[in-house]
Amino acid sequence: MINEDKISKILFLIREDHTNGYSQIPQKHYLGRILWSGLVSVLLLMVIIYTLPKTILSVSSLLEYSIIVSLVLFLMILLFRYFTILFMAYLYFNEYTFLTDNNYSPFVSIIVPVFNEGKVLK
């Protein structure tokens, strides 16, 4: 129910300082980068193919080595990431306090933006 006596209508202007939409990046710029990195990768591959017969490594042993190295590297990064997060989260919970101060209750505005959400708002 609307409380008519307690409602006042205010008309105010909100100045919009921001640009509309977001900036698009020129496609040519990034396509150039992709092409360059592709070219460098092909060159590297050719260097490997050309120099491999001159080393003691065979193609299959190179693949085996690279698989093992990748596996270990991937796991190391993963474990480092996991344990850093876990350790810092542990430190956070360690310092976390459950105490609340009932005398501290500043005024708070809850802003609820809605767009075609009448069903949920109800």
Next chain:
Amino acid sequence: MLNLNYSNYEIIIVNDGSTDDTKAIAESMVGYHKGTVSQIKISLINKVNGGKSTALNAGIKYSDAEFVLCMDGDSQLSPDSLRFAVRHFKDAKIGAVAGNVKVVNRKKLLTDLQALEYIEGLNMARSAQSYLRAVNIIPGPIGLFRKKAIVDAGYYSRDTFAEDADLTLKILAADWNIYYEPRAISFTEAPSKLQQLLKQRYRWTRGIIQSIRKHKKLLINPTISFRNTAILWSMFYEALIWPTMNIAAHLFFIIAALFFGFSSLIIFWWIGLAILDFISALYCIITEKEESRLLPYTIVYRMFFILVIDICKAMSTIEEFLGIRMTWGKLERTGV
């Protein structure tokens, strides 16, 4: 929202040019209502459609309060959320408090997996970042801000698809601290269809990349603020490097298993990851007092869910760098 265990608050609804009956429903709510502790004033701002960021800015500018809680229209706050979040502002350096987002529409495989992801992937990372007082994304469904911090940051911007990530980075750049409060809970409806989920993650990833790019000065120059450089690199790693590494590693290891006889090694590798996820999920479920039935999902979580999400992240990263235009897309709410 009238049931909050807090005495001193008001609600400002900002109708962002709705085309359905939202305006009429919101108007019927305007006035003073009996709350749990006190009378609560509900105000309404009707504005032309301009997106969530402009709606939030309108509400913030209209508000006279020292603190504002920004949320989504479809989120529900737990009764103690405000009481627990506001206490951190006794520290004058705290500019914002990030809340704890929980999935409300569970009991489906996809939404249960997201519930686990919110607990293990998002909230645990927020706890870790909170130890440094540098949470890097204040979630849209619940963020409590010191109004001065928002003013210092220059309000919400419209030039990214992740306005919450962008504002968080701007607040950190303005030298404010951001804390995480796990007991300030907001329940939100998660996408229940894969297509909706991928659309959501696509938008999140592109928005985060846009936000990182906006603050690239901080990314490459640690002398401005070492803390902020570290935060941006961690975001860069999570949004770009990790998904690429994960997909490449999976492809590489599948090929190695199929063609080079490494299948047993790969199986051990996957089992190892699943155990790691299980331990991590167990820790998070205990600390958050969450449902233990989510634990078995850790196997599906690592093997399939994260991989699908990472593929989506990689695709959106490529599209972002190619500058392909995207539309907002909107999750169809069922009003759970």
